Amino acid sequence: MAENVWIVGIHMTKFGKHPELDTLDLGAQAARGALADAGLRMRDVGVLAAGNLMNAAAGFGQQLQKQIGQTGIPVFNVANACATGATALRVAIMAVRAGETDTGLAVGVEKLSGAGLLAGGRRVAGGDTWAPQGRFGAVAALDGRIGTETMPGVFAQIGMEYDHKYGGADFELFARISEKNHAHSTLNPLASYQKRFTLEQIMGDVMIAYPNTRPMCSANCDGGAAAVVVSESKLRTLPLEQQRRAVKISASVLTSDPWQEACQVLPDVNTLTRHAAEQAYEQAGVGPDDLDLVELHDCFATAELVHYDNLKLCPPGGAVDLFNSGATWRDGSIPVNVSGGLESKGHPVSATGIANIWEVATHLRGEAGDRQIAGAQVGLAHVIGLGSACAVHILEKAAA
Amino acid sequence: MSASVPLVDYLVLGGDPHLTAHECTACGARFFDRRNACAACEGERFRQVDVPTDGELRAFTIVSFAAPGVPVPFVAGVVDCGGTSVRANVVNTPADPQHVRVGMKLRLTTVPVGRDADGVEAVGFGFEPAS
Numbered sequence: 001m002a003e004n005v006w007i008v009g010i011h012m013t014k015f016g017k018h019p020e021l022d023t024l025d026l027g028a029q030a031a032r033g034a035l036a037d038a039g040l041r042m043r044d045v046g047v048l049a050a051g052n053l054m055n056a057a058a059g060f061g062q063q064l065q066k067q068i069g070q071t072g073i074p075v076f077n078v079a080n081a082c083a084t085g086a087t088a089l090r091v092a093i094m095a096v097r098a099g100e101t102d103t104g105l106a107v108g109v110e111k112l113s114g115a116g117l118l119a120g121g122r123r124v125a126g127g128d129t130w131a132p133q134g135r136f137g138a139v140a141a142l143d144g145r146i147g148t149e150t151m152p153g154v155f156a157q158i159g160m161e162y163d164h165k166y167g168g169a170d171f172e173l174f175a176r177i178s179e180k181n182h183a184h185s186t187l188n189p190l191a192s193y194q195k196r197f198t199l200e201q202i203m204g205d206v207m208i209a210y211p212n213t214r215p216m217c218s219a220n221c222d223g224g225a226a227a228v229v230v231s232e233s234k235l236r237t238l239p240l241e242q243q244r245r246a247v248k249i250s251a252s253v254l255t256s257d258p259w260q261e262a263c264q265v266l267p268d269v270n271t272l273t274r275h276a277a278e279q280a281y282e283q284a285g286v287g288p289d290d291l292d293l294v295e296l297h298d299c300f301a302t303a304e305l306v307h308y309d310n311l312k313l314c315p316p317g318g319a320v321d322l323f324n325s326g327a328t329w330r331d332g333s334i335p336v337n338v339s340g341g342l343e344s345k346g347h348p349v350s351a352t353g354i355a356n357i358w359e360v361a362t363h364l365r366g367e368a369g370d371r372q373i374a375g376a377q378v379g380l381a382h383v384i385g386l387g388s389a390c391a392v393h394i395l396e397k398a399a400a
Numbered sequence: 401m402s403a404s405v406p407l408v409d410y411l412v413l414g415g416d417p418h419l420t421a422h423e424c425t426a427c428g429a430r431f432f433d434r435r436n437a438c439a440a441c442e443g444e445r446f447r448q449v450d451v452p453t454d455g456e457l458r459a460f461t462i463v464s465f466a467a468p469g470v471p472v473p474f475v476a477g478v479v480d481c482g483g484t485s486v487r488a489n490v491v492n493t494p495a496d497p498q499h500v501r502v503g504m505k506l507r508l509t510t511v512p513v514g515r516d517a518d519g520v521e522a523v524g525f526g527f528e529p530a531s
C-alpha cells in the first residue's frame with residue numbers, strides 16, 4: 001500500500017482581470033504562493049506538472065521554471081481541457097505515490113479575460129465548389145446546421161436531458177441554482193464577481209443558450225492556482241505547524257468517458273463523473289453523507305444539477321428535490337460551491353481544477369474567513385473537461 | 401435539372417431522404433462518422449444501416465449567441481430515432497420554449513444549405529414537429 005499524499009502548500013490568485021500580468025506572472029504568483037505556504041523552495045521539489053491550455057504547445061512548465069527556479073527536475077506539461085489543473089495535480093500525486101520523489105508541484109494558469117464565446121465552430125468560407133471534408137464528409141461547417149458546438153448550448157442540452165429523464169427541472173430551477181452561487185460569491189474576495197443577483201435579474205438577463213442566460217454561464221477570467229504535495233514520510237519531517245495545516249488527499253481519481261449509445265452526438269458528462277465518484281468514495285473510505293462541502297464543476301447552471309446526482313449527493317433522479325430542499329446552499333446539509341462556483345468565481349480553465357481544491361483545503365484548514373463552513377472535516381472537489389476528462393479529489397483535515 | 405449533394409455523407413437524399421449509420425457487426429453500436437474500430441467493443445467490421453426518420457426530442461437548447469456567421473436563434477437538440485441518437489436542429493417551428501419541449505415527436509426533413517459556383521445545391525437535414 002502506497003503512502004498517503006498530503007497537500008502542504010496551496011495558493012490561488014485573485015480571479016478576474018489582470019491586464020498587467022501575463023500567463024507566466026500569474027503562474028509564478030501561484031507557484032511561489034504555494035511554495036511559501038508549504039515553507040518549501042523549488043530546490044525541495046522533485047517534479048513539476050503544469051497546465052496552460054492557451055499555450056499548450058509552448059512548454060509552459062519550462063517557461064515557468066525560468067520565473068521560479070530552474071532546478072533541472074522533470075516537467076510534465078499537461079492538457080486535459082477544463083480538467084487540466086486537476087490533471088497536473090494528479091500527475092504530481094502519482095509521482096509521489098510511486099515513490100519517484102517525495103515532493104511535487106502542480107500549477108494551472110489561464111488568461112481568458114475578454115475571450116468571448118469558447119469553442120463554437122467558425123463558419124470558414126468554403127471553396128468554390130462543394131467538397132466533402134473530414135470524418136463526416138461535410139461540405140460546409142456543421143455548427144448551427146447540425147446542432148451546436150458552443151459550450152453553453154452543449155451543457156444546456158445536458159440539463160434538459162436530465163429534465164426529460166426525471167422531470168421537475170425548468171428554466172426557473174436552473175436560474176435558482178445560479179442565484180445560489182452568485183449569493184455565495186459575495187463572501188469570496190478572490191472571486192471575479194461578488195455580486196448578488198435576484199432571480200428576476202438572472203432570468204431576465206441576456207439569453208445565451210436556453211435555459212442558460214449570461215449569469216448562468218461560467219465567467220471567462222484570468223487566474224492561476226498551484227499546490228505542493230508531499231509523501232507522508234516527508235510530511236513528518238516538516239515543522240509541526242505545517243503538519244497541522246496539511247490536508248490529506250484521501251482520493252485522487254481521473255476518468256474518461258466510456259462508450260455510451262448517445263455519447264457521439266452529445267457529450268456524456270454523467271457516466272465518467274459517476275465512475276470517478278464511485279472510485280473516489282471507495283478510495284477514501286467515505287460516503288457522500290460524510291462530506292462537509294463540495295466544489296463541483298458548474299461551468300453552467302444546467303451542469304450543477306446533473307452533478308448533484310452524478311456525485312451521489314442524492315438518490316438517482318433526486319437532484320431537483322435536493323436543490324429544492326435548500327441542502328446545497330451554504331447553510332444547508334451539503335453546501336455546494338460556497339466559493340461562488342465557476343459562474344461567479346470565474347473559470348480560468350487550467351487553473352480551475354486546482355482552485356476548487358484550494359477552496360476545499362482552505363475550509364478544512366479553518367482559514368476560509370467569512371465564508372468558512374464551520375467544522376469542515378471532509379470535502380470533495382470535481383471538475384469536468386469536455387471530451388471528456390473528469391477528476392474527483394476527496395480531501396480530509398489533518399488529525400489534530 | 402440541377403444536381404444536389406448532401407451536407408454530410410450520412411444523409412441520403414432522393415425520394416425518401418434518411419440518415420445512415422456505420423453499425424458494428426459485433427455489438428450493434430452505431431456511428432455517423434467513419435471509425436477505425438468500434439469504440440464500444442473494438443470490433444473492426446461495420447455495415448451500413450438506415451436510421452428511422454421518426455424520433456422523439458430527448459434534449460434541446462435554443463442557441464441565441466453563436467460564432468460569427470451562424471444565424472440565431474436556432475434550436476439544437478438530440479433526437480432519439482428508434483434507439484439511435486441523432487444530433488440535429490429542430491426546424492419549421494418557432495425557436496421558443498413554448499413551441500419546443502423535450503419528448504415532442506419529430507420527423508426528418510431536408511433543409512437547403514446553398515449553391516456552389518457550379519450551381520450544385522447542398523442539402524442538409526433537420527427535424528420538424530410530426531403533427
Ligand SMILES: [Zn+2]
Nearest residue numbers: 424427438441
Ligand atoms: Zn462494437
